[in-house]
Amino acid sequence: MHAFFLRWSRRGLPERLAGRLRGRLRVLTGRSELPTAGCVDSQTVQAAETVDTTTCGYDAGKKLKGQKRHVVVDPLAAVCVMVTAACGAATTCAA
Numbered sequence: 001m002h003a004f005f006l007r008w009s010r011r012g013l014p015e016r017l018a019g020r021l022r023g024r025l026r027v028l029t030g031r032s033e034l035p036t037a038g039c040v041d042s043q044t045v046q047a048a049e050t051v052d053t054t055t056c057g058y059d060a061g062k063k064l065k066g067q068k069r070h071v072v073v074d075p076l077a078a079v080c081v082m083v084t085a086a087c088g089a090a091t092t093c094a095a
Helices: 002-010 013-028
Strands: 039-046 057-059 064-073 078-085 090-094
Touching (some): 002 013
Antiparallel strands (some): 039 064, 057 064, 064 078, 078 090
16 A cells, blocks of 8 residues: 555555645635635644754744644635644755
């Protein structure tokens, strides 16, 4: 199963599928397919001992070593999720 996911991820299939489903949900609720506005929020979470140190950072404001997750949402669903080191270095992005 993981091999399928890796193969699909290299081709961008999960992101395209999520985008199409989000568009259909918006149309079914009487909205335009593409969102025109969104709300951004972030949260610092402490990293487990097993997390690679190259993907962790230090959030001086929260005095916490770990990762920060950023989420952009419209009124119906998440539009984008991005995980960075707590100090701000980008590590992954999924739309």
